[in-house]
């Protein structure tokens with residue numbers, strides 16, 4: 001049964017723009033291309049689980065944990081999945097924040113400023129006199145231009161020495177997270193929102209920067225938030241973060257156990273979470289070679305256009321004649337462009353929707369009868385063909401035995417619409433707007 005076009009707005013949701021998380025305690029620790037803000041999650045909780053003391057919340061694509069943190073703040077159980085080790089680490093560190101002793105963190109910041117601050121002064125005055133950091137840059141991390149200027153690199157390595165010397169593992173994790181969240185800001189790369197060189201984005205190289213100052217102000221902000229948490233009454237210790245695909249055959253979440261899912265899977269826009277977190281993956285030791293990143297690309301929801309574009313035609317492995325026909329239209333476009341033409345993009349769309357089907361079947365299993373899933377996705381333009389992912393999601397939900405209760409637009413103009421700049425998404429002359437939408441699926445009682 002076709003799902004009707006999205007309505008604006010439905011349940012009184014606040015703007016879903018994830019950029020709003022930049023101002024909010026705990027959420028502001030790590031920037032991420034997220035599907036929504038903490039305010040959106042609060043509204044979803046208020047609307048779909050009003051007046052409950054206890055609940056189990058799942059985010060199968062947790063990113064840096066917006067849903068999980070909001071669940072924890074309400075005293076509910078939170079379960080998250082993410083294949084990206086940096087994202088999983090961010091979730092865990094944020095969910096553990098209430099256990100950090102503010103005084104210990106404050107002392108650590110002071111000690112870091114004294115130790116690495118002195119080393120930076122010696123670098124700046126040319127007075128190192130043979131004093132060398134013991135840390136080295138990760139050998140496997142190759143970039144087109146130097147990731148750090150020689151001077152910044154020295155400062156980074158002294159900071160790494162300090163972090164590695166921290167004995168308390170919770171505090172070391174926190175420092176690693178702080179480092180990972182700011183490390184691109186003093187590099188010769190930037191997010192636009194994909195990772196690219198600064199000169200490529202018309203920005204100057206960074207010859208020098210105070211790593212200590214930048215990292216200290218991040219740590220200070222984290223300390224403020226740890227203190228803010230101390231002042232609150234509620235909070236839950238019941239959480240689990242799985243660094244694995246939600247689509248794996250063995251799922252650690254029990255059937256009929258989840259009250260509410262609030263999530264946002266990767267969009268059908270080829271945003272490459274794996275490549276965009278390469279600096280953090282290598283510098284934190286999560287990856288030492290490209291092969292490790294490739295295996296992550298294979299498990300990523302929908303894979304990536306780069307992963308499937310050279311394969312034989314991939315088709316839907318479930319029945320949806322209208323969507324299958326749209327995918328075949330894409331396959332027939334710009335065939336003369338080889339791997340940049342229609343077949344590659346059709347393969348990507350088919351892979352994405354096949355994963356969507358598997359994902360929706362899995363949420364049908366884990367939801368309690370009567371439980372709901374609020375899934376934020378974006379519409380997509382591939383080779384000029386618009387794919388209304390939110391409506392297809394509703395239709396796939398109905399195929400899997402869920403009821404599509406609502407589809408509504410949560411953000412009318414999507415930021416980051418230029419993520420794929422290959423021309424493959426341009427609809428010649430058409431005025432298709434990219435937006436974020438929430439599809440609400442409910443498991444019947």
Ligand SMILES: C[S@@+](CC[C@H](N)C(=O)[O-])C[C@H]1O[C@@H](n2cnc3c(N)ncnc32)[C@H](O)[C@@H]1O
Nearest residue numbers: 034061063064065066082083084245246300301
């Ligand atoms: C749109 S982001 C979610 C952002 C999240 N809402 C937040 O606020 O941080 C999608 C996430 O899905 C993760 N992901 C991709 N494939 C996955 C899979 N098969 N299983 C679990 N997570 C996956 C990506 O690493 C990414 O962090």
